[in-house]
Amino acid sequence: MTFDDILQKKKQGAALSREEIRFFVRRLVEEQIPDYKTAAFLMAVCFVGMTAEETFYLTDEMAKSGDALDLSAFGDLSADKHSTGGVGDKTTLIVAPIAAAAGCKIAKMSGRGLGDTGGTIDKLESIPSFCVTLSEDRFFAQVQQIGIAVVGQSGELAPADKKLYALRDVTCTVDSLPLIASSIMSKKLAAGAHNIVLDVKYGSGAFMKTPADAAALAEAMLDIGRRKGRRMAAVISDMNTPLGRCVGNALEVREAMQVLKGETDGGALREVSLTLAGAMIALTFQLPFAEGFDRAQQLLENGKALQKFTEWIGAQGGDAAVADHPDRLPLSPCALTLTAPQDGYLSAIDAGCAGRIAKLLGAGRQNKGDAIDYGAGLEFLHTVGDFVKQGEPVVRLYTKSEDLRSLLGDLTANLLWFSDKKPQAQKPIVQILGV
DSSP: OOHHHHHHHHHTTOOOOHHHHHHHHHHHHTTOSOHHHHHHHHHHHHHHOOOHHHHHHHHHHHHTTSBOOOOGGGGGGBEEEEEOOOSSOOTHHHHHHHHHHHTOBEEEEEOOOOSSSOOHHHHHHTSTTOOOOOOHHHHHHHHHHHSEEEEEOOSOBOHHHHHHHHHHHHTTOOOOHHHHHHHHHHHHHHHOOSEEEEEEEESTTSSBOSHHHHHHHHHHHHHHHHHTTOEEEEEEEEOSSOSSSEEESHHHHHHHHHHHHTSSOOHHHHHHHHHHHHHHHHHHHTOOHHHHHHHHHHHHHTSHHHHHHHHHHHHTTOOGGGGTOGGGSOOOSEEEEEEOSSSEEEEEEOHHHHHHHHHHHTSSOSSTTOOOOTTOEEEESSOTTOEEOTTOEEEEEEESOSOHHHHHTTGGGGTEEEESSOOOOOOSEEEEEOO
8 A cells, every 4th residue: 555546536526435544544654655645634634524434544543643641540431622723812821610519520632722822721821820731640640639620732643644734735725625524623532531512613804604514514423432432512603703701811711700699691702601611511521502501500600609719719729819810911012092973882893803903912923932911902892782872992902012003003904893783693603403
C-alpha cells in the first residue's frame, strides 16, 4: 500500500478502509507525506466527501495519534461540553458549575482562543491568580473532591488533527463537513469524557451559517461519538447575535457570575446555559431532558451552582472573592461609547462584526503566541428588541489603546442596526438532539 494508491482511490470517489485511513494518519504524524500530497487528499475529500464509516475511521485514528485522557476512574459520570465557537460564548463558566453541583464529573482540558476572543482558558486566567496548570494527581483529586477542574491542554492531543488543520487553513479546505466533524471529535474522544454535549452554532458569528448546516454537522458528530460508545447530545443555537451582553474575557467572567448570582435575567445566555447543563445532566444520569433541565434550573436558582463556582475558582488558586467583588477583575481604562443614531428599535447586533471589533480591541489574538488584554472587549447596554432614543448609549468598548477610532476605522458602522418596527423575537435554541 502507498499513499498515492489511497489518494487515487479517494479522488475517484471510492470509500477508504480503516486500514487505508490508519496508514494515512500514521504516515502523516511521522511526516512521511509531503504537504502538497496531503493537501491534494483534503481537496479530494472536499469534492467527493466521506461516508459515515470513513469519517468515523478518520476521527478514531486521529484521536489515537497522540495522548489521551483516561477518565475511567469516574465511571459513567465524566461529562464535557464543546462549542463550535461563538462571540460572547462564556457558557462553560455557567454550565460546568451547574453540572458539577448535580454530580457530574467535569474533568476538562480547554484550549486558548485563536480568533476574535479568548478561549475558556483565557477567560479563567483573567481571574487573579487562577492556575490553569495542575499536576495529573492534583487534577484528578480535585475532580474527585469537588467535581470540576478545567486546565489548559497539556501533552499532544490528536496531533494528526493539528497537522491537517494547519493545511486546511491555507488550502481552502476548511468547509468540509467530514473534516470539521473529525477535527472536533478527535479531540473530544481523546479528552476522555463518557458524556459529551455539543453546542453547534449557526449564524453570522459562527462557521455554519444556517440551522440545517449546523444540524448536519451535529448529526455527523453524534454518530462518531456513539460509535465509540459515548453518550452524545447536541444543541443547535443561534449566533447571529452575540451571546449575552459582554464580549471579551474578564467582561464575560463578570457576566457569567451575574447569571450565577441571579443578578440578571440572563436572557439567551441563561437559556443556552441551562439547556446545555440540562442535556449534560440528562445524559449522565439517563434522565428525560425535561428533568435534567429542571435540575439545572433548580441548582442555578438555589445558589448551589454559584457555591460550586467559587469552590472551583478557589481550588485552582483563583481569587474566589471576585464573585462578590467583580471590581477585582481587570477592566481596560479607555472606553468609547457608541450611541443610537436615531430613535427606534435595536433590530440587530452583528455577532461577526462584534467579534472582529473585540479582536482589534485586544480581547483576541491573531497568532498563537500573542498576548491578550484581559480587560478589553464590548459591553452592550441594550439588547435586540429594546427601544432607544437618539444619542442614548448602546455599547461601550474597552481597550488599552487610546486611538480607538483609528484602530477600528469604519467597522463599528456595521455593528448595530435600528428599525422603526420592533423585531420579531428569535429563539436562541433551534433544536436539541440526542436527549
